[in-house]
Amino acid sequence: MSRVRTDVDAALQADAGGVEAVAVVVRACVELLGIDGASISVVASARSRQMLYASDEVSTWIESLQFGLGEGPCYEAFESRVPVLAPDLATSATASWPVFAAELAEGQVGAIFAFPVISGAISLGSVDLYRVQPGWLAPVQLTTALHVVDIAAQALGRMSADPHAHESGSLPLNRGREQVHQATGMVLAALDVSAASALDRLRAYAFASERGLEEVAADIVARRLAPTELDR
Structure with a gap:
């Protein structure tokens, strides 16, 4: 975790927009958590959401699908402010986003985990993780995920407080x-x-x-x- 924090700090100092800092967090998720892909999004509501970085094409597709449908674990995590864990999409309770879950099953995604990114009393967005094969995150992986998400919250909080963070060239809108x-x-x-x-x-x-x-x-x-x- 100390290495991830150091890399994020260095990226924020080198790039006020925060693109590389967000990328560091996503790469750390994939490296440390035994998952197949990850992404980070800032969320305001089901009608206002922007993906900042995705590790691969499947993560990008998952993010686009959630935005297109207006439902999914990232919205649930953002609104509930607690992690949403679906280790087996074939059997997990997905009553709050049934269409999204059905689409994921067709896309051969076995498990998805969404963590709210929170800074103090402010909900900033979510970190989404997916796995091709069903399966829980191990206890040490879950603990590590919470630490990484905390680093993401600190990074996004610093980026949102930076008056230059959204000028041209930084975090461009899709x-x-x-x-x-x-x-x-x-x-x-x-x-x-x-x-x-x-x-x-x-x-x-x-x-x-x-x-x-x-x-x-x-x-x-x-x-x-x-x-x-x-x-x-």
């Missing part, structure tokens, strides 16, 4: 997420609904058409898909 926000605005204007309802309609249309939320949003923004089509 282009697809930007388009989701744009498309939400276009839908609410066209249908005269709230922002929450507009995003729900985007998600419902994407799910019904078996497409990604960001893909549908891109079509709305590029005017290949009219917002009124979401009501049909």
